[in-house]
Amino acid sequence: MNPDVLLVALAAVLGLLVGSFSNVLIWRLPRGENIAFPPSHCPHCDHRLSPRDLVPVFSWLGLRGKCRYCGAPIKTRYPLVELLTGIGYALIAVLFPPLTFGLSTLGLMVLFTLLLVGSAIDLDTYTIPDELTLPGVVLGLLFALANAADSGLPTFAQAVQGALLGAGLLVTINNLGSWVLRRFRERRFPEFPLGYQQISLGLLAGTWLGPWWGAGVGLLSALVNLMTRRVVPIPETLTLGGLLVSVMLGSAAVGPGMILMVQGALAAAGAVSLVCGVYWWLHWRRHRQDDGASEDAESDVSAMGFGDVKLAAVIGAFLGWERLLVALVVAVFAGALLGVVQLALKSENRVKFGPYLAAGAFVALIWGDEIIRSYRQLLGL
Known part of the structure; x- marks a missing residue:
């Protein structure tokens, strides 16, 4: 058998297996459950599933879409995710042959799984973990x-x-759209110590200073918040309005030039937003109960x-x-x-x-x- 054909077939089988695990992620991640323990079980009767219940696609077909132990219906999403992953992995192996692309092929398969799992969770919960x-x-x-x-x-x-x-x-x-939706009013509930105000500041600073210095200015603002133990307000009229003025000046050949200014602004904002993402994730994991009690609090x-x-x-x-x-x-x-x-x-x-x-x-x-x-x-x- 041609090695490429064999690898495509193996990729499809791998996709089916990963698709089965993807269903675990889709169910457990939004609920904050451990993805490894307890072992796979029916969400209705909580009965532990045996290996014959976990064969991708075929178990669902053999059981006619119902739990072996309680007869509850099993969502068609389960075999669909497994099939899509199997087909997706096989297609990636065809377009990016593993013998040529090596680990890069595996990386694209990982990306496919991240996108599929994230999409399924977003459809259910309007969130991406x-x-x-x-x-x-x-x-x-x-x-x-x-x-x-x-x-x-x-x-x-x-x-x-x-x-x-x-x-x-x-x-x-998001920041510009939210500003417009608020009719250009300032944020009423700025995050402490790090949030959208620092991202907008990074945007403005990045247009003139470049991505890394721009990100540094945004993060320095968070440090000021920590030192003063309060949110030091940064008006969006200054940051977002200044961004628009800066881009217009760049289009008139003022400063580094519009293309470099836009690239610097976006990269600086991206760096600050990823730091925000990590901070908020760690904060949420530590204070999940406290945050859960305030889910209905007002927000911008x-x-x-x-x-x-x-x-x-x-x-x-x-x-x-x-x-x-x-x-x-x-x-x-x-x-x-x-x-x-x-x-x-x-x-x-x-x-x-x-x-x-x-x-x-x-x-x-x-x-x-x-x-x-x-x-x-x-x-x-």
């Missing part, structure tokens, strides 16, 4: 070390840039969830900033199209952007190079 996204960014950077320069996948430096720009682009859209209006910001960083780390832009464009168009359909049907119009972003990333993975090449030819670049 930090346990997926934040380690996912680190994994994207680590796998980038194995990417060859001519592979079409990002090198380590490009992966860092992709992660920062991915998070920065989404958080900038937000244009999108922060989980989408971190998911964009994952995509940027694995695929690079150019493919990230393709993924974002596809996600926006897909979301807008479905939004029009929902409006026509007068159905629920709350947008779960994570699945669109994941679908856009898959499109970018398969056709991203062709789309980017065609765009450059169109512009004569």
Whole structure:
């Protein structure tokens, strides 16, 4: 048998097995449960499942979609996730042969699982767990070390840039959108010691100082909050308004130039937002009960969830900033199209952007190079 064909078949089998574990993640992560213990069990009768109950797809078919022990229905999502993962892994093995791409192929399979699990959880809960996204960014950077320069996948430096720009682009859209939704009023409930105010400050500083100094200014503001033991307000009229003025000045050839200013602003905001993500994750894990008691507390209006910001960083780390832009464009168009359909049907119009972003990333993975090449030819670049 041809080695490539054998590896594709093995990838499909691996995908089925990983898909079975993905179902565990989809069920347990939103509930804060341990993903390893207790062993797999029926969520209805709590009976421990035997090995014959855990064969991907075939167990569900053999049981006709019902629990062997209590007869409760088993969601079709279980075999669907397993099938999608098996097909996805096989397709990745075809497009990125393991004998040629080595560990990079495995990295793309990890990305596929992160996107699928995150999308399924987002559809159920309107959240994307930090346990997926934040380690996912680190994994994207680590796998980038194995990417060859001519592979079409990002090198380590490009992966860092992709992660920062991915998070920065989404958080900038969120901050500007939230500012508009609040009718340009200031935040009533700024986070302590680190939050959206520091991200907006990083945006403004990054336009003139570059990504790392810009991020440093934003984080220095958090240090000031800690030292004074209160939130020292940073008006968004200054930070976000200053960002818009800075970009206009950059377009008039003032300062480093508009392109460098935008890149510096987005990367600085992305760096601060990822630090925020880690801080909030650790804080939530330590104070889960306290936070749970205040879930109904008032908060400022937000244009999108922060989980989408971190998911964009994952995509940027694995695929690079150019493919990230393709993924974002596809996600926006897909979301807008479905939004029009929902409006026509007068159905629920709350947008779960994570699945669109994941679908856009898959499109970018398969056709991203062709789309980017065609765009450059169109512009004569």
